[in-house]
Amino acid sequence: MSHPAQIKIPAVYMRGGTSKGVFFRVQDLPAAAQQPGAARDALLLRVIGSPDPYGKQIDGMGGATSSTSKTVLLAKSSKPDHDVDYLFGQVAIDKAFVDWSGNCGNLSAAVGSCAISMGLVDNVLQNGIAIVRIWQANIAKTIIAHVPMTNGEVQETGDFELDGVTFPAAEVQLEFMDPAAEEEGAGGAMFPTGNLVDDLEVPGIGTLKATMINAGIPTIFVNAEEIGYTGTELQDAINSDTAALAKFETIRAYGAVRMGLIKHIDEAAKRQHTPKVAFVAKPLDYVSSSGKQVHANEIDLCVRALSMGKLHHAMMGTAAVAIGTAAAIPGTLVSLAAGGGERSAVRFGHPSGTLRVGAEAQLVEGEWVVKKASMSRSARVLMEGFVRVPGDCF
Known part of the structure; x- marks a missing residue:
């Protein structure tokens, strides 16, 4: 043979x-x-x-x-x-x-x-x-x-x-130009539902406050405390819990439908990369996965995000763009967790430490516009x- x-x-x-x-x-x-x-x-x-x-x-x-x-x-x-x-x-x-x-x-x-x-x-x-x-x-x-x-x-x-x-x-400095996605969701709007915060009904879980944004990558933000978390969790706390992973996937699927990315929740299995789901909380002290102490006074908020069905070990770069963009727009869950108000940059805590991302938002004819988001990587x-x-x- x-x-x-x-x-x-x-x-x-x-x-x-x-x-x-x-x-x-x-x-x-x-x-x-x-x-x-x-x-x-x-x-x-x-x-x-x-x-x-x-x-x-x-x-x-x-x-x-x-x-x-x-x-x-x-x-x-x-x-x-x-x-x-x-x-x-x-x-x-x-x-x-x-x-x-x-x-x-x-x-x-x-x-x-x-x-x-x-x-x-x-x-x-x-x-x-x-x-x-x-x-x-x-x-x-x-x-x-x-x-x-x-x-x-x-x-x-x-x-x-x-x-x-x-x-x-x-x-290596990166600039993401006009980061709001054009081809995604309701006509490419940054907020495809038309709202900065929605009531997202998720059968078996409840009705959650959610900010659903197309910037960097389509992302669904929810409050950590509403789903039983603090926002300081590391990978093992989520990835070893099959019930938790199933809960996040259910939130992701129903959010994807509300964002217009899919027509039915069954389609989410064939669209694993997008949207992302993340949970936010006000700044808290925690110890990162490397053992480094992260102090609440060093960050504006805590964020944890899932990618391909698992809690990410740090933060996806595209989700960081979504975080920076949402933080720049007063009234989103991300902005509220960071203390509210207008800002051009935010530093958030993630499982591996902290990251700073910049974004400048403008309200143009009743619609939020972000021309650029920026961050440094290597x-x-x-x-x-x-x-x-x-x-x-x-």
């Missing part, structure tokens, strides 16, 4: 923010996978090691968490005034499913430097800060990355510290070369 040989595909394995994933140039993929569709999905699933009924992704590049089961496709941009097109695929761990419905804000921090290294960006500075204009193809938005350069090479080492990442690295190449997969996997 003959067996297919493995093929090798040029790839870069990178950390971006508190996530990591496998990066490809679209032109380096096998011809059948250079276009969206079943072949591309099958290839990426095999690269990452999914679906894996053991939940470990041992036979692939994935790390068996939502933060490490990620793929990125890059190409020279087809859009005017942009350098690179960036497409993100969130790979399910135990299902044969790649979710293309949203962006990864953390890996966005690696896109600019990876694109430069792959030769996709023209006229790069030898020294200084290179400005890379990224077209985020999943959500049709512009991200501007400020990438440090030294002697014509991306500078990756530095002293910038990011909670959730063990070692310091070079700072990125680093972990390995580059080739990934190998069986030649018949796609």
Whole structure:
């Protein structure tokens, strides 16, 4: 019996923010996978090691968490005034499913430097800060990355510290332009229900106050105390509780229907990456997952968010954009937890520590508009070369 040989595909394995994933140039993929569709999905699933009924992704590049089961496709941009097109695929761990419905804000921090290294960006500075204009193809938005350069090479080492990442690295500033999603929900409104706060009826759980926002990524915010939490929980408190995870998934499904993202709650299972669900609370002292003490007077509020059905170990970059945007708009649950009023930046506590995100909101003809959200992350190449997969996997 003959067996297919493995093929090798040029790839870069990178950390971006508190996530990591496998990066490809679209032109380096096998011809059948250079276009969206079943072949591309099958290839990426095999690269990452999914679906894996053991939940470990041992036979692939994935790390068996939502933060490490990620793929990125890059190409020279087809859009005017942009350098690179960036497409993100969130790979399910135990299902044969790649979710293309949203962006990864953390890996966005690696896109600019990876694109430069792959030769996709023209006229790069030898020294200084290179400005890379990224077209985020999943959500049709512009991200501007400020990438440090030294002697014509991306500078990756530095002293910038990011909670959730063990070692310091070079700072990469990101600007998410017009972060309110256009294609999501009710005509692309930032608040698809038309309200800053809604009463969200969730059968079996009750009626919860909820802020549902399209900014960075569609996100459903609820109050921690309404669902029995303090907002200082770490991963084990949630992820070891199957009843809690089921509760959050039910909230997510009914919120997705109210946001117009799906028509029926049954569709939520095939849209795992979006929307996110998060819970907020006023500032409290707690000890982070690394043992670091977080003091209430150092933060404006506490936030915990779930990704792909589990509590995130830190904070998704796109959810951080949603937090910053909602905090800038008086009356949202996020703003109220942070003390109310107008603000242009917020520092929140998450399981791994703290994060600051900026956003400036304006009320224009009765509608809230946010032109830009910004934050600092870091990125680093972990390995580059080739990934190998069986030649018949796609």
